[in-house]
Amino acid sequence: xxxxxxxxxxxxxxxxxxxxxxxxxxxxxxxxxxxxxxxxxxxxxxxxxxxxxxxxxxxxxxxxxxxxxxxxxxxxxxxxxxxxxxxxxxxxxxxxxxxxxxxxxxxxxxxxxxxxxxxxxxxxxxxxxxxxxxxxxx
Numbered sequence: 231x232x233x234x235x236x237x238x239x240x241x242x243x244x245x246x247x248x249x250x251x252x253x254x255x256x257x258x259x260x261x262x263x264x265x266x267x268x269x270x271x272x273x274x275x276x277x278x279x280x281x282x283x284x285x286x287x288x289x290x291x292x293x294x295x296x297x298x299x300x301x302x303x304x305x306x307x308x309x310x311x312x313x314x315x316x317x318x319x320x321x322x323x324x325x326x327x328x329x330x331x332x333x334x335x336x337x338x339x340x341x342x343x344x345x346x347x348x349x350x351x352x353x354x355x356x357x358x359x360x361x362x363x364x365x366x367x368x
Contacts, residue, residue, distance in 0.1 A: 317338075
């Protein structure tokens with residue numbers, strides 16, 4: 231029997247309309263979803279939320295660099311098992327890789343993405359961070 235896993239997810243982005251779309255898609259999948267506009271609000275909310283499983287961060291944030299958010303997550307041992315997804319409307323493979331925080335990013339997700347791709351990215355980030363073997367059946 232297949233049992234679906236439900237995650238506690240924090241989505242950080244600049245655009246409220248995009249956050250609403252992401253939230254709706256993740257809620258349909260049964261996840262608990264919190265949203266924050268901007269990196270500073272995301273970090274503040276992250277400090278208040280118990281047990282965040284996955285954080286979805288837009289690579290381009292208006293108020294601070296996304297890698298500053300990733301670094302803040304990396305510095306706190308309470309988030310060692312929290313998966314991090316970085317999404318970008320540009321080519322994620324063209325993002326600068328010289329930042330030390332890259333090792334803390336579990337999944338890069340190019341936008342726009344289909345809800346199924348988002349679900350897979352959430353599951354992959356969760357399982358990678360916990361050291362589980364991740365595999366999608368063909």
